[in-house]
Amino acid sequence: MGKGFAYLLVAMLIATAPAARAQTGPATLVADDIAFDQGSLTASGAVEIFADGRVLRARRLTYLREEDRLLVEGPLTLVDGDRSILVADFASLSRDLRGSVLRGARLVLDRRLQIAANEVVRDEAGRYTQLYETVASSCEVCADRPTPLWQIRARRIVRDEVERQLYFEGARFEVAGVPVAWFPTLRLPGPGLARSTGFLAPRFRSDDILGTGVTVPYFVALGPSRDLTVAPFATNRGATALNLRYRQAFDAGAFAIEGAFGRDDTRRGSTRGYVFADGSFVLPLNYRLDFDLEAVTDDTYLLDYAITEKDRLDSRIALSRVERDNRILAEVIAFRTLRDGERSDTLPSRVVTLTREQRRDLWGGIRSWQIEAHGRERPVSVAPPGFPPSSARDVARLSASAGWRRHWVLGPGLVTTAFAEGHLDVYQVAQDPTFADRMVTRFVPYAGLEARLPLVRHDGTVRHVLQSIAQIVLAPDRRPAVPNEDSITPEFDEGNLTATSRFPGRDVRELGRRVNLGLSYAREPLEGWSVDAFVGRTFRTRDLTQFPTGTGLDSKASDWLVSLAAGTGERISVLSRTLFDDRLDVSRSETILRWRDADARLETRYTFLEADAAAGRPIDTSEWGLDAGVDLTADWTGRVNWRYDFVTNDASRAGIGLTYRSDCVTVDFDVERRFTSGSVLQSTTLFGLSVELAGFGADDARKRRNRCGT
Template sequence: MRWLLLAILACLPFAGLSQDALVQDGPATLVADRIAFDAATLTAEGNVEIFAQGRVLRARRVTYDRSTDRITVEGPLTLLDGPDRILVADYAELGADLRGSVVAGARLVLDQQLQIAATEVATGAEGRYTQLYQTVASSCEVCAAYPVPIWQIRARRVVHDREERQLYFENARFEVAGVPVAWFPRLRLPDPTLERTTGVLAPRFSADDLLGTGIEVPYFITLGPSRDLTLRPFVTNQETRSLGFRYRQAFDAGDLLVTGAVSRDEVRPGEMRGYVFAEGVFDLPRDYRLEFDLEGVSDDNYLLNYDITEKDRLDSRAAITRIDREDRLLAEIITFDTLREGERNRFQPTPVITIERQRREPRAVLGGDLVWTLQAHARRRKASTVPEGGPDDAARDVERMSAALAWQRTHITAEGLVLTGLAGLDLDAYSVRQDPDFADDTTFARAVPHAGLELRLPLGKGSRSGARHVFEPVAQALFVPSDVKRTPDEDSLTPEFDEGNLFAVSRFAGRDRRELGNRLNVGLSYTRFDPSGWQTGATLGRVWRDRDNEQFRDGTGLDGTASDWLLAISAEDGDRFGVESRALFDDALDFTQSETILGWQGARYLLETRYTWLEEDATAGRPDATSEWELDAAYDLTRDWTGRVNWRYEAVTNEASRAGFGLTYRSDCVTVAFDVERRFTSNDDLDTSTRFGFGVDLAGFGADGDRTRRRRCGI
């Protein structure tokens, strides 16, 4: 029979048990199978539990001595001190408030991750500092057959500062599989409950053909609750010296991120190299928003040499935007910095300035929706003359003022036929300079009206299995003039043709080009919805024109009086499986473009692969056809080991451009990652290279272990 000490405390003269210490929301409470007491002591035995100030003590036998106001506990005992601190011991002496303790044969567990075993544990009366003597610390689970964990830290003494959430080790020795590998007279580490603190992060080792073999040791610096700085010093045996950094700051109305590095190496001896990227978003008054993304680098190959990004054109952007239900406003400026071999920045359009206002009228106009757009656009080039042998637009400067109206109205008949009427007008005024093609007419205007009718007939059918089938034939007739003033093409160089714009009024991405000529867009789509979660679909479409206006190049699939056939197929099963395939081909089944993307995820594997075929298009910067296969895959080889591969292969040139392989060991207490990557591409300034990487993260000290994976007996 259990007794509740709360009833006894109300009757006994010694039942106060340090009343000031025990008072929180009420007195301390004891529950036990048997309780015996006299004038000096109280003894509780059998399933003893004491509750005081949010702490819970469970033990086999507890004795309270009134003269010393101390509690003696015979174990095995467990002290739950908050949600992330557990103490397990054989014997303990505690104050009446379960603080000020001396514990023998103890094991302290922090955040269910880090365990510290000690011969003796002492906690001060204030409860902030806990001292552990002759300790062994590890986050690894210890097996009976293999009592030595994968890693452990032995120390003469450990002090846990509960307020600062820090662990201080004295005379510490770091061991791997029981073998000492490092010794520290003093060592400070965060406890697992601390999310941010200044200190050294896990180092990473690497070996590179260009930079050499070296080590990166990141150092994290907290600059307050909303700011931090990470420094990444990197040194190698080939005189590479680099200091990377990352600065983050959160504001009440936005955030800022700056990354970069400065380096000296033997790739470019005697030069200071580096890069800086900065991005941020800030809320402004009246629902405006400031966005910026700035990019700069010292030379063309730095980003590839240090494996930062594969971008070969940097674009820096600053913009002010405001978007609501009816309006969109944009004012932006963009600059470009080319890293491509053979390109020069003086012939790049920089800066590019755009100011645009777009509004959808909230009230119906002639029974339909009306959207109007106003835009001012300008782009300049540093070059003032066309280089010998260069294209005519190499030094071209353009300013443009544009206005557009787009109206549509939809009506659904009783038979389910969806009729949509379309109408619109695009007006543009140009000023063109430094282009021989427009030497006689540098200022001009253009007007492109359009009108059309679209018919859709959605058809649905259900089956006995619960699956639903939806068919939708679509026909769209557009009437657009063909004889329109020729304009420079700055923002529509690479038009796309896919199921997303099969029924678009214009398939040019920008405003410089508007799709001209009367045409008929026809398509048929099919979608199947299965109760099990599967969804499959297909779209087939084509465009017919009354004449060829020679607006589209070969390779786009849109040239001629009849476009290529567009076929898109997809299938997905939630997040487990997905495949998309899109192709453009003519009547002779000669493919212009083809792309297939596959993603497959299971309990032990992850696969993402893509195949791309593109016909040659010199104007788009593709003098040769592209046939590229990319693969990223991961597979759980065993319970704790995961293998990874990545591959990029060019079938036309019959060579790989990049390949990589990696292994990761991850358990409840440690993550070890090894990877190797080979880059095969090269040019006059950039050689092929192979990079090796190796990193170790210890759970409980700034890294999260996989708590679902418990270590087996042995690695």
Template sequence: MRWLIVCMALLAGPVMAQGVPATLVADRIDFDADRLTASGDVEIFADGRILRAPRITYLRSEDRLQVDGPLTLIDGDDAVLVADFADLSPDLRGSVLQGARLVLADRLQIAATEITQGDAGRFTQLYQGVASSCSICADGDVPLWQIRAKRIIHDREARQIYFENARFEVGGVPVAWLPVLRLPDPTLERSSGWLAPRFSSDDTLGTGMTASYFLTLGPSRDLTFSPFVTNQNTRSLGLRYREAFDTGTLQIEGAISEDTITPDPWRGYVFAEGTWALTRNYRFEFDLEAVSDDDYLLDYDVTDKDRLDSRVAITRVDRDSRFVAEAILFQSLRIGEDNRFLPTRVMTIERQGRTEPNWLGGQAVWTWQVHGRERTATEVPAGQPSNAARDVLRASAAVDWRRSWISEGGIVLTGLGGLHVDAYNVRQDPTFNDTAFIRAVPYAGLEARMPLARSGANGVRHVLEPVAQVILAPNNRNATPDEDSLTPEFDEGNLFSASRFAGRDTRELGNRLNVGVGYTRYDPAGWNVGVLVGRVIRAGDLGQFRPGTGLDGQSSDWLLSFGASHAIGLEVMSRSLFDDQLTFSRSESILRWSSDDHAVETRYTWLEADPTAGRTLDTSEWTMDAALGLGDDWTGRANWQYDFVTNDASSAGLGLTYRSDCVTVDFDVERRFTSTTTLQPSTSFGLSVELAGFGADDSAKRARKCGI
């Protein structure tokens, strides 16, 4: 028979004095004048704590509980104490447990010969303790890692764990000794302290270690210091500052380094970005990027960007309107590019809106823009092109309209038209004689689509859609300085566009016919397949497009786009441009396949040489990025980039990760084969080890196991 006694007999005096009720549940209760003994499946509930044991004795004269184990004391949601014997206060706070083990958040366990807790319940002291987040297996094998200490203190309020005379062991072998050690407990999301170190070896920088220190500056700010030293007199200090505001965010990161790679021993970089919400749905945004020299970012493996852009902007985006006012400063890190002769200073103010004109129907998009580009060079030096020092100021206004109808036969007809007007002021370019002029480009067109659909067996649906679009535009307009349309693209996204130039400086001219046909197959079994083929046919070749773009000539290259996907995570995409003789000017194929235990992305790219776009040679390149589960907790990674034109690799890398419930070990090796006059090929190695169970992580989601 189970007995339920609510406080009055056992715990009424001490517990009710604190205003906290308690409950005792037991199979049998015996009592006399000196003591009360509960036996069987005994449970005590007091102030959020639960005690379970086979036998509990309450000593009236001492006002203490003696508990015979094995016992379990659950203290809230994140702490569990397991012991052989315990001496407790009636409210289960002040306690002494022998042969005990503390489990925190089901991730970290600490075994000790004795555990004591104060009456307030904040501090738990563990003597002769052993801490580990690895599973303790029945066969008695030592865990993969453990920390032994003379005394361990858990501060429940600060959520910190303190170790005295700590010894770190791997596989039972001591590898480090620390007189004092402090680590966050598994429930703490953010805490100041040292992060897991990373060891690296590089042909350029040498062999060294990065030891980062994370410093919390309140609930919405933090600062990370990342000192890095090597055996080749390389010293670097990285910094990252982050802050979240009620209306925005700020992040600043950078580093200052001293090495022997360049004549100037001091090198560094700084990246900063932030955004703030202003009144009336406006936003302020900024992005700052600066570096001391062209090779620093690659030498220190920060990023592979070769053109930096610093930007300040005020933006607003609503349902039917868009506003942006921005200033951008570019810095090129590419070999052979001189920033003096590049339009590095760019300013734009643009307002765009969408409306539905009552008298015309359909939808109209209007745009006005003020745009300026400036080069720092003030004159054209000998040997440079005429536009080497050109500065441009442009004011633009445009309207684009389109409206669709569906005929009784199911044909979708769309009428479109527009007018683009641009006023230019060009300086320091003899081609334009420092004059101001205006250009206006109108266009009109009609598009017809005939979507055809059919349902087949097993729910398969087929959709076939031929499309023809006629665009009428003038053949001759004033020459303009081409600053923002140097690399036109031709793909399925702009096959049926009024202009295939990315910017406003150049507008596509001449009468033309855009034709294509698309086919899509939808299969409930998981397969979806889509194909599009089309081209542009012009009334005459106006010479607006260069060879290599696929758009040159009276008729463009054929555009063939293919895509297929399956529910298992497989995706294939391919896009090619080729002429009537099947000579390819561009081609790109991508394969992606991902699941729970693997992820693969491989890409092949072919680009015909285009010196104006910066490609003096053909590009034939294959890249691969793959990760594969090797069983249990092991994951392998590989990546490479191979150039078929030069018949050698540009870069390659291998990595191996071991990630279990208690530790993550990551090793990688990277080789960069490319070289310049200041940058040599190099090989780098990296190793990092991170212990689970300290600080919040996802180790609890991983299955517990024994061994590696």
């Protein structure tokens, strides 16, 4: 062929490739017919050139020896792996590559974005590709729908291979062929680029409180491990806010800070805002540092701006080390309430805890111990008018616990357990007349025996497991009263039936001698329905009135605990747990149903809780919730959520949403109504709208449906 011709074959592939790479070997030419004469070489028929993993297919090519130029007649196609496909009508390439020109070209990037151009010119270094008189879109053009849903027409597009950016000049954005926006210049990230400085998809919203507005996020990539997002927000009612988010990752951890500040008509003359921050770092000697900060200017800001429905904020910093047999924790927590009728200065809003735990093998069993120093403080020194005397109480506690537990297997598989443990707590109480600023000491010992008899049957495809549980717990009936702030809401479920104490914290320890009985059944198939069922109950020698009404534990014999879980993989699952007494009066009940198939998703939940004033629940709770979604068509998905309170016979929340998702665009529209209101909180309706174009950046376009049905 000659060295000049071989060089031009290689040069052509480098010039037309989307990402120029060094050629390590000669190009290979395959054609139906190759003709030579004194001034040229012509290849025709099914012409193919292979070089460095790229393939060029053309109808005819001619090498002009005197001009040292290669002419390629199309239609020609250059395939560069999965990254790009270039189709053109004609290409002309010179030895120095300065005259590399393609006409009537169409470039497909990452099988996402298509750019059609009258002419394509590539620079000598191979970094920039210029496309003239272009049309760009990620929408597939079908025979029955020749006009794409959206497209960008531009006088010129410059593609930067190094930065993976697309620069548009004289751009016009069209929807269904109708121009809707003009841009003198426009920059968009190339397909597959995960992080790039620039604007993100805007979010539109409208509600009864702030009005109609838009958030326009701007993302700044400060480096491979840092970024900043600046998102101004403004509405037609004068509400303005600047949202900020900063993230940074390190070799040993990461942290993120987000927040906002601005003004609106709800609190004239006041700047409103919030700050949330969290982070986690691995330290030497297996220690870990975790922190989070939550602060807000007023009680309703987070709800007004739809940031979170959290009504008690907690800021925390903790140093910990968790190993197989050891645990060390030092933490400080600050609480703030946003609930109507509560004051943060009358709650134990500053809490400090130091904990050290260890477990070791001893006498064929496991012994464990724990030492903990704990303090909680209220900012006020005197209870405000209308609040109980304990509203100014400060508490310091020093606790120590030790325990031993051992298992044996007897006879035909009877698993027996012996255990003993003791808990010592010393309290120093201040600013509470109930305890008269004195020190209170309490020691609670436990001892007991437990027996479990599992019975198993296997018929080849299904395994059935039936297990009976019996436990005796010995504990004193009386102990000195101590301030209770971490054990107000005890729970009774199958997970703590055999626990020595059903209270969640240390301030209250369950007292009295009792017998815990349970029976569980499990059906474990290779395929089909799986079932887990449990029934249990606790019997005491005396009713010590430790447990509030509604917990299921507030009598000599507890309520019956019945739970059922069933399901078929991820398609259907049912979970139900109920507490009821001998008269079948229910104190607590919760049922959750989840169902999913290829086109629909459903989760519905019913919750009933008997009134418990100590837990802040003065009346019964009876609520039904529904969250569902369904694929209405190939492109449309609908969703709905609903919360209904049967006690007040009112809906507390309702929402509906629609998503249009095609091969080239995603549109989300939501409407949500919050019905609940109070002296500060108002009922409101929120509308939200977002539009995202596929084909730019790191979207999931490859998972989208082919619009033409192929």
